[in-house]
Amino acid sequence: MIDGKQLNTWGFKPGRWYKDALIAANAMRSGGATDDMIFKALTAMQPSEITMRTNGLPFSMLIDAENELEQDNINSVVQHMDALMRVPTIKAGAVMPDACPSGSAIGTIPVGGVVACEDAIHPGFHSADICCSVQVTVFNRNEDPKRILDVAQQVTHFGPGGRSHGMIRVPSPIMEEIALNPFTAGLEDYALRHFGTQGDGNHFAYVGVQKSTGKPCLVTHHGSRGFGAQLYKRAMAVAKKHTAIHAPKVPSHNAWIKASSTDGQNYWKALQIVRLWTRSNHTIIHDLVRHQMGLTVLDRFWNEHNFVFQKSDGLFYHGKGATPNWAGFSADDDGRTLVPLNMAEPILILEHTNNKDALGFAPHGAGRNLGRKAYMRGLKDKYWLESTDDEASQREFFQQETRNIDARFYCGRPDLSELPGAYKNAASVRAQINKYGIGKVVDEIIPYGSIMAGDWEVDAPWRKK
Structure with missing residues (x-):
């Protein structure tokens, strides 16, 4: 032996x-x-050891600071990108106007970060929220936006977990592909229970009016839910094993799967399955609303912003909170890109520009200058430190932030870290999109209101006996 x-x-x-x-x-x-x-x-x-670069490759910075807080945010993003661009698989990188750090480990790809990689798919670069995306349906009738929001709140579920009953059927071809792929086999229950549901955090259902037609719209924002999160865990395990053998000095959060390997080919196929599931999940929610209200569809399109794409140059383009904005990025691309900013601002519709400095990407929203916890600490110090009635102060703050819109939280308790003030200045992000030629705004969806999960960890009705 x-x-x-x-x-x-x-x-x-x-x-x-x-x-x-x-x-x-x-x-x-x-x-x-x-x-x-x-x-x-x-x-x-026998593996040939791949080492980190001594110096990081240059990358495009398509972002400006208008105050000290924004400059601190950019400095942190640059620090992460400098370390990230030393990873040997990466060939190019870019930072969008909505960029912000998304982890404490140095070299974690920031939100608003884009990298092009050779023969490598990095699960950590698209994150656990695989294929986080937005879809819009424009209805062909001047319906009351409040009614649309009411029905949207009735037909779906916000927050963690799936549906305990009343399961909505996932199309059979998708379920068959899930069962056959080694990365997704065994995740059928997640795909079934989470189908037809939204998420928590910044995921939303937004109702507004399309500026060009005056027709009401429904926009949903979510990813692949628990199905994608479980796939991410499996992919990271495979990536860490591969990188520990071939590039042991590369940090584990930058681990990759060799795209041309059997694992890489299977994972690429798994990503396409998740993409199809997520698009179908948006569509079923939109269709439940329109069927219940007797509405017809005037227009519909979608795009993802946490995903991996392969271009004709053979490289794998990873967007973390960055939206593909080049013609033909997918078979279902129709030439337009959705960019939501915050619940009180219009959702922008961009025409593709394929800006080379941006590696063909656009922002996915307004981004943050502070993490959720830091933002909430700031609110407490500024508004509630001397308050004798904390809840009253929070209600007043909520009303100020949402005074022109119908803002709802599914669990009944607002998540104050999702209010407009938690995000970067929307006008500034829009100006930078124009300044850097990232995309051309050709239409807008004017807000009526939105629904989010809310602060479910404190007040979730499904946690109460």
Whole structure:
């Protein structure tokens, strides 16, 4: 039997690859292979160590600071991008106007970050919220926006988890593909229970009026829910194993799957399955609303902003909170891009420009200058430190922030970290889109109101007995 000592004697370098090497070597010996044949096969298996770059590659910064807080935010983004651009698979990078850090580990791709990678898919670069995306349906009747929002609130579910009953059927072809792919097989229950639901955090259902037609619109924002989150866990495990063998000095959050490998090809297919599931999930919510109200569709399109795309140059373009904005980025692209800003601002509709400095991407929204916890600490210090009635102060703040819109929170308790003031100045982000030629605004959806999950961790009705 061949063991690790034998491999050491043959001159191989010990590492995590030994486990697979020993299995292969002993299988070959059982089959009658000579030591020379085994040595040759192991030489081909032995990983060549890939190292981090000494200096990061340059990247485009399509973002401006208008105050000290924004400058601090940009400085943090630059620090992360400088470290990120040392990862050896990355060939180009860009930062959108809505950028903000999305993790404390140095070199974590920021929200609003884009990187192009060679023969590599990095799960951490699209995050656990795979295929987070927005879809708009323009209805062909001048219906009361309040009624549309009322029905949207009735037909879907916001917050963690799926539906406990009244399951909505996922199209059979999607379920068949889920069962056949090694990355998604076994996740069918997540795909079933979370279908037809929204999410928490910044995910929303937004009702407004299209400026060009005067017709009411429904816009939903969510990703692949628990289905995608479980796929992400599996993908990160595979990526970390691959990178630990081939590039052990690369931080685990920058781990990748070799795109041309069997795992890489299967994961690419799994991403397309999740993309189809997510688009169908948007569509079923929109269709439940229109069927209940007897509405017809005048127009509908969608786009994702946490995903991976492959261009004709062969590179894999990862957008973390960045929206593809080049013609033909997918088979269902129709030449327009949705960019929501915050619940009180219009949703922008851009015409594709394929800006090369932006690697063909556009912002996905307004972004943040502060994380949720830091923002909430600031509110407490500014508004509620000396208040004798904390809830009254919060209600007053909520009313100020939402005075011109119908803002609702599904669990009944507002999430103050999702109010307009938590985000960057929308006019500034829009001006930077124009300044850098990232996209051309050709239409808008004027807000009536929106629904979010709210602060479900405190007051969720489904947590009460």
